[in-house]
Amino acid sequence: MRDESTPGTEVAGSVEKRYDPLAVLISGRGSNLKALIDARLTTPISVVISNRADAAGLEHARAAGIETLVLSHRDHASRDAYDRVLVDALRARGVGLVCLAGFMRLLGPTFCDAFRMATVNIHPSLLPAFPGVDAQAQAVVHGVKVAGATVHFVTPDLDAGPIISQRAVAVEDDDTPETLAARILAVEHALYPDTVRRLLTESWTVHGRRVVFARPA
Numbered sequence: 001m002r003d004e005s006t007p008g009t010e011v012a013g014s015v016e017k018r019y020d021p022l023a024v025l026i027s028g029r030g031s032n033l034k035a036l037i038d039a040r041l042t043t044p045i046s047v048v049i050s051n052r053a054d055a056a057g058l059e060h061a062r063a064a065g066i067e068t069l070v071l072s073h074r075d076h077a078s079r080d081a082y083d084r085v086l087v088d089a090l091r092a093r094g095v096g097l098v099c100l101a102g103f104m105r106l107l108g109p110t111f112c113d114a115f116r117m118a119t120v121n122i123h124p125s126l127l128p129a130f131p132g133v134d135a136q137a138q139a140v141v142h143g144v145k146v147a148g149a150t151v152h153f154v155t156p157d158l159d160a161g162p163i164i165s166q167r168a169v170a171v172e173d174d175d176t177p178e179t180l181a182a183r184i185l186a187v188e189h190a191l192y193p194d195t196v197r198r199l200l201t202e203s204w205t206v207h208g209r210r211v212v213f214a215r216p217a
């Protein structure tokens with residue numbers, strides 16, 4: 001297991017570093033993919049990959065004329081073998097930045113080392129609270145008063161990589177997991193494109209676990 005908090009871990013990103021083109025990985029509905037498409041980032045999305053053939057989000061990609069690829073984890077014997085297939089597909093397209101958007105598969109060291117600090121994910125909680133599935137339900141059950149969304153770099157540890165951006169959402173007394181998820185999702189649709197745009201166009205560094213942009217948001 002890699003320790004991202006190791007002092008001296010430092011990765012610099014800036015407009016000089018080539019992050020084009022983008023790839024988006026999905027497993028389902030794809031509303032965050034649609035938000036990234038609609039944001040018309042200057043960097044093109046060259047491919048959308050789903051691990052499920054029935055992912056509704058694939059339609060958003062097709063409608064936008066973006067190449068789609070279905071790579072099922074079920075066709076591969078191990079996480080490592082699946083990681084390699086993903087890495088090969090992304091490398092073949094020269095992808096610079098990978099955006100996970102509701103991609104519900106854990107990526108292992110093979111993938112995370114190949115796209116180190118070049119894979120980002122959006123998660124519907126204020127990490128490190130409530131990693132994993134059903135984060136919004138976890139928040140309601142726990143009784144927190146503030147929930148939200150987090151964009152973070154992806155490491156092999158579930159939802160535990162360096163945090164790039166967060167936005168808070170108040171939890172109301174009568175919230176259900178569904179009503180809270182809907183308000184968080186609206187925030188995700190703004191936060192994810194904003195954050196990806198900043199990564200692509202601004203200078204930033206990662207010191208240990210701390211992601212620091214050269215200029216404030």
Ligand code: GAR
Nearest residue numbers: 028029030031032101102122123124
């Ligand atoms: C989003 O809420 C996203 O934050 C969450 O899945 C949903 C996907 O919706 N991701 C995770 O929970 C990852 N741990 P979408 O397919 O409509 O973008």
